[in-house]
Amino acid sequence: MPAERPRVFVAREIPAAGLDRILATCDADVWREDLPPPRDELLARAAGCQGILSLLTETIDAELMDAAGDALRVVSNYAVGFNNIDIQEATRRGIRVGNTPGVLTDATADMAVTLLLAVGRRLVEANRFVMGGQWQTWQPLGHIGVDLVDKTAGIVGLGRIGSTVARRLRGGWNMRILYFDQYRNEAAEQELGAEQVEFEALLDQADFVSVHLNLDDSTSGLFDAAAFRRMKNTAVFVNTARGPLHVQRDLAEALRRGEIFAAGLDVTDPEPLPPGDPLLELPNCIVVPHIASATVQSRNGMAEIAADNLLAGLRGEPLCCWVNPEVEQSTA
Numbered sequence: 543m544p545a546e547r548p549r550v551f552v553a554r555e556i557p558a559a560g561l562d563r564i565l566a567t568c569d570a571d572v573w574r575e576d577l578p579p580p581r582d583e584l585l586a587r588a589a590g591c592q593g594i595l596s597l598l599t600e601t602i603d604a605e606l607m608d609a610a611g612d613a614l615r616v617v618s619n620y621a622v623g624f625n626n627i628d629i630q631e632a633t634r635r636g637i638r639v640g641n642t643p644g645v646l647t648d649a650t651a652d653m654a655v656t657l658l659l660a661v662g663r664r665l666v667e668a669n670r671f672v673m674g675g676q677w678q679t680w681q682p683l684g685h686i687g688v689d690l691v692d693k694t695a696g697i698v699g700l701g702r703i704g705s706t707v708a709r710r711l712r713g714g715w716n717m718r719i720l721y722f723d724q725y726r727n728e729a730a731e732q733e734l735g736a737e738q739v740e741f742e743a744l745l746d747q748a749d750f751v752s753v754h755l756n757l758d759d760s761t762s763g764l765f766d767a768a769a770f771r772r773m774k775n776t777a778v779f780v781n782t783a784r785g786p787l788h789v790q791r792d793l794a795e796a797l798r799r800g801e802i803f804a805a806g807l808d809v810t811d812p813e814p815l816p817p818g819d820p821l822l823e824l825p826n827c828i829v830v831p832h833i834a835s836a837t838v839q840s841r842n843g844m845a846e847i848a849a850d851n852l853l854a855g856l857r858g859e860p861l862c863c864w865v866n867p868e869v870e871q872s873t874a
């Protein structure tokens with residue numbers, strides 16, 4: 543008798559680089575709609591599954607784990623961030639959780655720099671000006687943006703992605719690199735001359751602030767009215783990490799009042815932005831729909847790792863990118 547194929551729920555169609563391997567070895571229920579499964583559908587489909595491949599749009603909490611039942615062994619998140627998953631609860635239940643770091647570092651860093659350039663040089667605003675038929679002549683005082691060469695970058699979270707952004711800014715524009723992080727990054731200090739500073743000192747000095755923190759209770763709302771007020775009124779703020787790291791109404795207000803020059807957001811709170819959100823009215827803000835990892839290599843790499851994690855977890859093996867390796871001790 544052939545061995546029974548493990549039951550898994552895959553919360554969206556992901557690139558074939560990973561999906562094909564899952565389909566080849568599992569009894570896989572793949573949600574093929576563009577929009578995420580509604581909560582009741584997710585709970586129903588998770589029932590009896592040994593593995594779940596989730597996206598950042600799926601909340602994987604105790605309720606979901608209860609709905610899945612005792613069979614659930616692994617949750618493989620198709621993302622490097624895992625704030626959508628109750629890790630403590632998963633660990634308590636011996637459920638392995640995996641994520642997809644590394645493969646999206648360059649693409650995400652590129653997006654941070656793209657947003658900096660785009661809002662710093664008022665690209666979208668200027669393009670709308672042309673498309674709207676307002677371009678009548680060359681204007682000595684029109685569409686003036688910010689300079690980049692020799693400026694100061696403030697990197698909040700100098701991990702993989704943050705230090706890749708720093709490397710681009712140092713190498714491309716000779717920026718001075720300040721960073722705020724709970725950990726010291728000696729490699730970046732040596733390579734880029736990065737200087738670790740307090741959060742407030744970074745806000746005071748940076749011409750460009752880029753956020754690369756995990757979202758958790760200690761970082762949620764870090765960029766609030768006081769933080770934006772503290773920044774230079776010529777500063778550019780970029781968030782490619784998670785929307786709730788900034789308090790969105792405070793950001794909109796700071797942009798409206800000119801407390802900061804501009805913002806480039808790959809992530810918002812909530813996602814998607816509801817129609818009529820104040821950010822959408824502001825000429826000095828660009829919002830893109832959480833696409834920093836949207837390149838062929840990144841998304842294929844994420845699919846491969848997510849499949850590896852899922853299949854390893856189903857076999858009861860260590861995950862290649864394991865968020866809660868302490869599960870091994872608790873189940874050993």
Ligand code: DGY
Pocket residue numbers: 598620621622623624646783834835
């Ligand atoms: C992640 O991986 O956490 C991104 O936000 C989506 O690629």
